[in-house]
Amino acid sequence: GAVVSQHPSWVICKSGTSVKIECRSLDFQATTMFWYRQFPKQSLMLMATSNEGSKATYEQGVEKDKFLINHASLTLSTLTVTSAHPEDSSFYICSAGDREAGELFFGEGSRLTVL
Protein backbone atom coordinates (compact mmCIF):
# COMPACT_ATOMS: atom_id res chain seq x y z
CA GLY A 1 0.00 0.00 0.00
CA ALA A 2 0.85 3.65 -0.10
CA VAL A 3 3.53 4.76 2.34
CA VAL A 4 4.25 8.18 3.73
CA SER A 5 7.53 8.66 5.54
CA GLN A 6 8.55 11.41 7.94
CA HIS A 7 11.98 12.43 9.15
CA PRO A 8 13.18 12.93 11.81
CA SER A 9 11.05 10.88 14.21
CA TRP A 10 12.43 12.70 17.23
CA VAL A 11 14.11 16.07 17.51
CA ILE A 12 15.24 18.09 20.49
CA CYS A 13 16.33 21.65 19.95
CA LYS A 14 17.13 24.79 21.87
CA SER A 15 14.69 27.65 22.07
CA GLY A 16 15.18 30.11 19.22
CA THR A 17 16.50 27.62 16.69
CA SER A 18 14.72 26.33 13.59
CA VAL A 19 13.78 22.75 12.86
CA LYS A 20 12.92 21.18 9.52
CA ILE A 21 10.67 18.12 9.20
CA GLU A 22 10.42 16.22 5.93
CA CYS A 23 7.44 14.30 4.63
CA ARG A 24 7.80 11.98 1.66
CA SER A 25 5.33 9.91 -0.28
CA LEU A 26 7.28 6.79 -1.18
CA ASP A 27 5.23 5.02 -3.83
CA PHE A 28 2.78 7.56 -5.13
CA GLN A 29 2.74 11.19 -6.20
CA ALA A 30 1.00 13.64 -3.91
CA THR A 31 0.04 17.04 -5.24
CA THR A 32 -1.37 17.79 -1.82
CA MET A 33 -0.03 16.99 1.62
CA PHE A 34 -1.43 17.98 4.99
CA TRP A 35 0.36 18.94 8.16
CA TYR A 36 -1.23 18.22 11.54
CA ARG A 37 -0.16 18.99 15.07
CA GLN A 38 -1.16 16.95 18.08
CA PHE A 39 -0.67 17.94 21.70
CA PRO A 40 -0.74 15.25 24.43
CA LYS A 41 -4.15 13.63 24.86
CA GLN A 42 -5.66 15.81 22.17
CA SER A 43 -6.72 15.08 18.63
CA LEU A 44 -5.04 16.07 15.41
CA MET A 45 -5.36 19.71 14.49
CA LEU A 46 -4.92 20.59 10.84
CA MET A 47 -2.26 23.26 10.47
CA ALA A 48 -1.97 23.70 6.74
CA THR A 49 -2.48 22.20 3.33
CA SER A 50 0.72 21.92 1.31
CA ASN A 51 0.27 22.31 -2.45
CA GLU A 52 2.95 21.22 -4.90
CA GLY A 53 4.38 24.18 -6.76
CA SER A 54 2.34 26.81 -4.97
CA LYS A 55 1.87 28.42 -1.58
CA ALA A 56 0.50 26.47 1.33
CA THR A 57 -2.97 27.16 2.68
CA TYR A 58 -2.91 27.76 6.43
CA GLU A 59 -5.73 27.15 8.89
CA GLN A 60 -6.99 29.99 11.00
CA GLY A 61 -4.71 30.77 13.90
CA VAL A 62 -1.60 29.15 12.41
CA GLU A 63 1.28 31.58 11.86
CA LYS A 64 2.53 31.42 8.29
CA ASP A 65 5.86 33.01 9.12
CA LYS A 66 6.52 30.61 11.95
CA PHE A 67 5.56 27.39 10.23
CA LEU A 68 7.12 27.50 6.77
CA ILE A 69 5.90 24.89 4.33
CA ASN A 70 7.62 24.02 1.08
CA HIS A 71 6.22 21.47 -1.38
CA ALA A 72 8.90 21.47 -4.03
CA SER A 73 8.09 18.14 -5.68
CA LEU A 74 5.28 15.63 -5.97
CA THR A 75 6.87 13.44 -3.32
CA LEU A 76 8.28 15.87 -0.76
CA SER A 77 6.88 18.50 1.56
CA THR A 78 8.84 20.14 4.36
CA LEU A 79 7.67 21.93 7.48
CA THR A 80 10.14 24.31 9.13
CA VAL A 81 9.39 25.51 12.63
CA THR A 82 11.23 28.81 12.85
CA SER A 83 12.49 30.31 16.10
CA ALA A 84 11.03 27.43 18.04
CA HIS A 85 9.81 27.93 21.59
CA PRO A 86 8.85 25.40 24.27
CA GLU A 87 5.15 25.86 23.47
CA ASP A 88 5.88 24.53 19.97
CA SER A 89 6.79 21.17 21.48
CA SER A 90 4.31 18.76 19.96
CA PHE A 91 3.78 15.75 17.72
CA TYR A 92 3.77 16.86 14.09
CA ILE A 93 2.20 14.50 11.57
CA CYS A 94 2.02 14.79 7.82
CA SER A 95 -0.40 13.03 5.56
CA ALA A 96 -0.87 12.62 1.86
CA GLY A 97 -3.60 11.26 -0.31
CA ASP A 98 -3.26 8.80 -3.12
CA ARG A 99 -5.07 10.47 -6.01
CA GLU A 100 -6.75 7.28 -7.12
CA ALA A 101 -7.65 5.89 -3.72
CA GLY A 102 -8.84 9.15 -2.19
CA GLU A 103 -7.64 7.80 1.14
CA LEU A 104 -5.36 9.71 3.46
CA PHE A 105 -2.12 8.06 4.57
CA PHE A 106 -0.12 9.28 7.55
CA GLY A 107 3.58 9.55 8.17
CA GLU A 108 5.07 8.14 11.35
CA GLY A 109 5.04 11.54 13.02
CA SER A 110 7.83 13.74 14.36
CA ARG A 111 8.03 14.53 18.04
CA LEU A 112 9.54 17.95 18.64
CA THR A 113 10.82 18.98 22.04
CA VAL A 114 12.02 22.55 22.46
CA LEU A 115 14.13 23.18 25.53
Place this chain on the structure above:
Amino acid sequence: GQNIDQPTEMTATEGAIVQINCTYQTSGFNGLFWYQQHAGEAPTFLSYNVLDGLEEKGRFSSFLSRSKGYSYLLLKELQMKDSASYLCAVRDEGYSSASKIIFGSGTRLSIRP
Protein backbone atom coordinates in the same frame (compact mmCIF):
# COMPACT_ATOMS: atom_id res chain seq x y z
CA GLY B 1 -18.43 25.72 10.93
CA GLN B 2 -17.11 22.28 11.70
CA ASN B 3 -18.10 20.24 14.71
CA ILE B 4 -17.30 16.58 15.27
CA ASP B 5 -18.30 15.05 18.61
CA GLN B 6 -17.33 11.74 20.15
CA PRO B 7 -17.04 10.55 23.77
CA THR B 8 -13.75 11.35 25.45
CA GLU B 9 -13.21 8.01 27.15
CA MET B 10 -14.72 4.54 27.20
CA THR B 11 -13.92 1.33 29.02
CA ALA B 12 -14.80 -2.20 27.96
CA THR B 13 -13.97 -5.78 28.87
CA GLU B 14 -11.77 -8.15 26.88
CA GLY B 15 -13.89 -10.34 24.62
CA ALA B 16 -16.86 -7.98 24.70
CA ILE B 17 -18.31 -5.58 22.11
CA VAL B 18 -18.05 -1.79 22.22
CA GLN B 19 -19.67 0.90 20.09
CA ILE B 20 -18.03 4.31 19.71
CA ASN B 21 -20.38 7.01 18.45
CA CYS B 22 -19.57 10.08 16.41
CA THR B 23 -21.85 12.95 15.41
CA TYR B 24 -20.84 15.66 13.00
CA GLN B 25 -21.99 19.02 11.73
CA THR B 26 -19.85 20.20 8.84
CA SER B 27 -20.28 22.64 5.99
CA GLY B 28 -19.91 19.81 3.52
CA PHE B 29 -19.70 16.05 3.69
CA ASN B 30 -17.85 13.71 1.41
CA GLY B 31 -16.97 10.73 3.52
CA LEU B 32 -16.28 9.73 7.12
CA PHE B 33 -13.16 7.97 8.35
CA TRP B 34 -12.26 6.07 11.48
CA TYR B 35 -8.64 5.87 12.56
CA GLN B 36 -6.95 4.05 15.41
CA GLN B 37 -4.06 5.70 17.22
CA HIS B 38 -1.86 4.13 19.87
CA ALA B 39 -0.04 6.47 22.21
CA GLY B 40 2.97 8.09 20.60
CA GLU B 41 2.21 6.70 17.17
CA ALA B 42 0.60 8.04 14.01
CA PRO B 43 -3.02 7.15 13.23
CA THR B 44 -3.77 4.05 11.19
CA PHE B 45 -6.73 3.74 8.86
CA LEU B 46 -9.66 1.58 9.95
CA SER B 47 -12.63 2.42 7.74
CA TYR B 48 -14.18 4.81 5.28
CA ASN B 49 -17.94 5.36 4.77
CA VAL B 50 -19.39 7.56 2.09
CA LEU B 51 -22.83 5.95 1.70
CA ASP B 52 -25.39 5.13 4.40
CA GLY B 53 -25.19 1.73 5.98
CA LEU B 54 -22.86 -0.69 7.67
CA GLU B 55 -19.40 -1.60 6.43
CA GLU B 56 -17.92 -4.70 8.03
CA LYS B 57 -14.23 -5.51 8.08
CA GLY B 58 -13.26 -8.37 10.36
CA ARG B 59 -13.76 -7.47 14.01
CA PHE B 60 -14.42 -3.83 13.14
CA SER B 61 -17.57 -2.42 11.56
CA SER B 62 -18.52 1.17 10.80
CA PHE B 63 -21.98 2.62 10.28
CA LEU B 64 -23.05 5.89 8.68
CA SER B 65 -26.30 7.83 8.56
CA ARG B 66 -25.83 11.00 6.53
CA SER B 67 -29.32 12.36 7.29
CA LYS B 68 -28.59 12.16 11.01
CA GLY B 69 -24.97 13.24 10.81
CA TYR B 70 -24.09 10.13 12.76
CA SER B 71 -21.60 7.29 12.61
CA TYR B 72 -20.42 4.56 14.91
CA LEU B 73 -17.48 2.22 15.07
CA LEU B 74 -18.25 -1.25 16.41
CA LEU B 75 -15.45 -3.38 17.79
CA LYS B 76 -16.17 -7.06 18.48
CA GLU B 77 -14.23 -9.70 20.41
CA LEU B 78 -12.18 -7.02 22.08
CA GLN B 79 -8.52 -7.68 22.66
CA MET B 80 -6.12 -5.91 24.99
CA LYS B 81 -4.27 -4.50 21.95
CA ASP B 82 -7.44 -2.63 21.01
CA SER B 83 -6.71 -0.18 23.83
CA ALA B 84 -6.09 3.00 21.87
CA SER B 85 -7.65 6.25 20.80
CA TYR B 86 -10.21 6.09 18.03
CA LEU B 87 -10.54 9.15 15.83
CA CYS B 88 -13.61 10.05 13.80
CA ALA B 89 -12.80 12.29 10.83
CA VAL B 90 -14.87 13.92 8.09
CA ARG B 91 -13.83 14.95 4.58
CA ASP B 92 -15.60 18.26 4.23
CA GLU B 93 -15.55 18.93 0.52
CA GLY B 94 -14.78 17.08 -2.66
CA TYR B 95 -13.76 13.48 -3.03
CA SER B 96 -10.19 14.00 -4.13
CA SER B 97 -7.04 13.45 -2.17
CA ALA B 98 -6.74 17.23 -1.94
CA SER B 99 -9.85 17.57 0.22
CA LYS B 100 -9.31 18.43 3.86
CA ILE B 101 -10.07 15.87 6.51
CA ILE B 102 -11.09 17.25 9.89
CA PHE B 103 -10.71 15.15 13.02
CA GLY B 104 -12.84 14.82 16.11
CA SER B 105 -11.23 14.94 19.53
CA GLY B 106 -10.88 11.16 19.69
CA THR B 107 -12.17 8.50 22.09
CA ARG B 108 -9.69 6.82 24.43
CA LEU B 109 -10.74 3.20 24.76
CA SER B 110 -9.39 1.16 27.65
CA ILE B 111 -9.79 -2.62 27.66
CA ARG B 112 -9.77 -4.42 31.00
CA PRO B 113 -9.09 -8.16 31.39
